Amino acid sequence: MNCILVGDRTVGKSSLATLLQTGRFYQENVPTVHDIVRKTIIHNSQSIKYYLWDSSNNNVYDNSISILYRKADVVLVCYAVDNIISFNNTVSKWIPEIKQFMPSKPFILVGLKSDLRFEKDSVCEQEAKTVADKFNAQTHIYCSSLINNNINLLLSTTIQIQQNWQMLHAENTDQK
Ligand SMILES: Nc1nc2c(ncn2[C@@H]2O[C@H](COP(=O)(O)OP(=O)(O)OP(=O)(O)O)[C@@H](O)[C@H]2O)c(=O)[nH]1
């Protein structure tokens, strides 16, 4: 299955991809791993080939982001909980972009750097849930690559969403 990470600069997308790739968190100079992380994940006793695409500003400029949207089974729309602008941009930029390229593509709103969620001026959970509901995100999940919080939950949730999606589409095709 294919997932793509999108969101503002410095919200922590590459740190998440790097953690999955290397099992490590890099505080400074997050290495640009590759644009794609490949992992085999066991989900409900099934072996799943999981491809995570890390987008960057380059993708935005060279238009490859539209190809990645098309390829993705689930889009991970990321913001950093300590960065309200990145949260506002999920509404003004990233979610509209999905709706533009792939209107029915399932997406998850992902609050990265959740270790900072109790800091002053961080994005509150209620606000995030309201946005997720309003724009029909599948769900909202907090994650922290720094403290390895909810990373497995994020992976298993995306797999579940993709499997439900496939089943739904198979049923719809059967009914035609
Ligand atoms: N506290 C905290 N810091 C984090 C976390 N994840 C990433 N960071 C830090 O946030 C900064 C930016 O992380 P990146 O992973 O490079 O962010 P990015 O979204 O890939 O940024 P671009 O590639 O510029 O779009 C780095 O200094 C990371 O160490 C986290 O879970 N908690």
Ligand SMILES: [Mg+2]
């Ligand atoms: Mg990056």
